[in-house]
Amino acid sequence: MLEAIVHYSFMQHALLAALLSSVACGIMGTVIIEKRLVMMSGGIAHTAFGGIGLGYYLSIEPMIGALAFSSLSSLGIASLKRNSHTNSDVLMGMFWPLGMALGILFISFAPGYPPDMTSYLFGDILTVSRSDLIYMLVLDAIILLTITAYFNLIVVYLFDEEFGTALGLNMTFIDYLIFFMIGLTVVVIIRVIGIILILALLCVPPAVARMYTNNLKKMILISIGLGVVFCLLGLWISYQLELASGAAIVIVSVLAYFLAVGLERIGFGKHRPMTVRESAPSNL
Amino acid sequence: MNKANHQPEYAVVVKDLTVQYGNILALQEINLTIAKGDFVGIIGPNGSGKTTLLKSILGLVRPTTGAISVLGMPPREACSQIGYVPQMTNIDRDFPITVGEAVLMGRLVGKAGLFHRYSQDDRIVVQHYLEHLEIAKLVDRQIGQLSGGQLKRVLIARALVSEPQILLLDEPTAGVDAHSSSQIYELLKELNQSITIIIVTHDTMAVSSYLKSIACINQTLYYHGDPNLSSELIMSVYGCPVELIAHGVPHRVLGQHEQGGLRC
Numbered sequence: 001m002l003e004a005i006v007h008y009s010f011m012q013h014a015l016l017a018a019l020l021s022s023v024a025c026g027i028m029g030t031v032i033i034e035k036r037l038v039m040m041s042g043g044i045a046h047t048a049f050g051g052i053g054l055g056y057y058l059s060i061e062p063m064i065g066a067l068a069f070s071s072l073s074s075l076g077i078a079s080l081k082r083n084s085h086t087n088s089d090v091l092m093g094m095f096w097p098l099g100m101a102l103g104i105l106f107i108s109f110a111p112g113y114p115p116d117m118t119s120y121l122f123g124d125i126l127t128v129s130r131s132d133l134i135y136m137l138v139l140d141a142i143i144l145l146t147i148t149a150y151f152n153l154i155v156v157y158l159f160d161e162e163f164g165t166a167l168g169l170n171m172t173f174i175d176y177l178i179f180f181m182i183g184l185t186v187v188v189i190i191r192v193i194g195i196i197l198i199l200a201l202l203c204v205p206p207a208v209a210r211m212y213t214n215n216l217k218k219m220i221l222i223s224i225g226l227g228v229v230f231c232l233l234g235l236w237i238s239y240q241l242e243l244a245s246g247a248a249i250v251i252v253s254v255l256a257y258f259l260a261v262g263l264e265r266i267g268f269g270k271h272r273p274m275t276v277r278e279s280a281p282s283n284l
Numbered sequence: 285m286n287k288a289n290h291q292p293e294y295a296v297v298v299k300d301l302t303v304q305y306g307n308i309l310a311l312q313e314i315n316l317t318i319a320k321g322d323f324v325g326i327i328g329p330n331g332s333g334k335t336t337l338l339k340s341i342l343g344l345v346r347p348t349t350g351a352i353s354v355l356g357m358p359p360r361e362a363c364s365q366i367g368y369v370p371q372m373t374n375i376d377r378d379f380p381i382t383v384g385e386a387v388l389m390g391r392l393v394g395k396a397g398l399f400h401r402y403s404q405d406d407r408i409v410v411q412h413y414l415e416h417l418e419i420a421k422l423v424d425r426q427i428g429q430l431s432g433g434q435l436k437r438v439l440i441a442r443a444l445v446s447e448p449q450i451l452l453l454d455e456p457t458a459g460v461d462a463h464s465s466s467q468i469y470e471l472l473k474e475l476n477q478s479i480t481i482i483i484v485t486h487d488t489m490a491v492s493s494y495l496k497s498i499a500c501i502n503q504t505l506y507y508h509g510d511p512n513l514s515s516e517l518i519m520s521v522y523g524c525p526v527e528l529i530a531h532g533v534p535h536r537v538l539g540q541h542e543q544g545g546l547r548c
Contacts, residue, residue, distance in 0.1 A: 034379060085306075149398045156389050159379050163370060166342045167393045167446070168363035214380045214426035 017128040020136040022227030024188040029202040043092040045186045045198045047073035047099030053106030074183030123194030123246030204253040208260045211269040295480040301350035310336040323476045328501040367443030369453040377428040384423040390445040413441045433464025453483040469494045
């Protein structure tokens with residue numbers, strides 16, 4: 001594979017795509033699992049499909065459509081979660097298929113032959129183009145800058161949002177900001193792993209990382225590293241065995257998670273796997 | 285019952301407060317004044333609105349009608365003067381944060397600037413309170429590795445580092461053993477020498493031995509005053525809910541009402 005990386009630009013692109021998507025995934029994946037927004041993120045990811053369909057329908061770059069849809073839907077979902085009494089599970093049960101349905105609808109209206117959607121649904125890291133890399137880089141920069149600028153506030157938001165509000169901090173703003181960045185993250189990783197498989201790359205690296213650290217910053221850094229390893233290992237396996245790259249990355253990630261859980265059982269790690277929240281005794 | 289609502293000697297003035305969640309009336313026409321330096325317990329059965337009252341004072345819940353002033357200001361403007369200690373059940377003990385980092389959070393009050401970083405001053409104040417509350421040696425522990433009593437102290441320290449004039453605690457001894465809870469009350473008693481303390485509690489022990497006054501709430505305010513009034517009198521005169529009364533214990537207002545299957 002090393003030889004291929006030196007000789008073929010598509011392999012160099014794949015390598016860079018793995019790196020760039022891991023940065024977004026490591027940061028936002030950590031936020032998502034600590035705030036328990038996994039299903040919300042899944043919903044936002046699937047609305048992006050509507051945007052891709054719209055892109056084809058309007059003959060614009062599908063990723064622009066995906067960016068518009070996922071960022072707007074992320075803000076819409078954040079607003080509904082805050083202001084309506086609807087259970088967030090139910091919201092996801094609606095938004096998730098709605099995005100897919102709109103995508104299918106727009107594609108069927110699009111002129112000409114229906115395009116092949118497989119690479120958007122399941123990702124194809126080997127077809128990442130130079131322009132894909134540029135928007136991934138820009139979105140990564142936005143995510144990185146935002147998380148650095150608001151880091152202390154985001155920690156309060158994740159740990160104890162109500163306390164933050166009591167301190168007079170604008171937690172509503174941070175809430176919208178986080179949702180918006182989930183929307184951006186989705187767009188960064190669609191090309192690598194696809195809409196349907198996105199959750200694996202968001203969840204697995206931080207879920208493994210939290211077994212080895214009690215520090216949020218370290219957790220983010222370890223997650224980024226693990227994301228790179230999973231992507232490259234998946235890429236290598238898919239290259240060697242001629243398998244779909246998205247599927248290979250997901251399978252590698254999930255196997256790595258079970259390996260980490262197994263290792264923890266026999267004494268490696270901090271004995272702190274992702275379990276059901278320990279409920280403190282209450283005298284309510 | 286008191287003459288003015290913006291007298292500086294009052295820490296909190298609640299005037300005609302009504303809070304409604306949709307169709308559910310949580311609080312109705314509450315009038316309550318809390319003097320500076322008071323140590324007041326807000327007491328009432330489950331669903332009586334005591335946490336709602338606490339959150340209204342914090343500005344987390346908006347009044348449907350009526351008004352609250354904290355040190356003469358609306359609650360949202362007074363937030364730098366209020367330290368809040370939430371129930372322990374609000375805390376995700378799995379969260380990757382150490383005691384030191386969790387307490388440092390309290391220093392964020394009012395400062396929400398871009399690229400905010402904690403200053404050396406912030407760290408000095410945090411260290412001071414960690415030592416004061418005897419949890420300095422736990423500073424690098426992840427918060428999941430603490431006992432209930434230790435975590436409570438961490439939450440109290442976090443509320444104190446903003447150096448507030450008023451401390452609000454929601455169920456300060458829930459999930460804490462008897463020994464630790466008396467330590468916590470001793471600590472609050474000592475803190476009360478310089479700050480006003482308001483607690484929401486079910487705890488019978490606190491009522492007569494530590495509190496300076498109690499406010500008995502069940503949607504409306506039933507009683508506010510001396511905690512040592514006999515329970516029979518409170519019941520007959522002010523109509524405090526019967527299940528709150530401890531039978532045969534004259535100086536205790538609260539009883540074992542949790543045994544009726546209400547324990548969560």
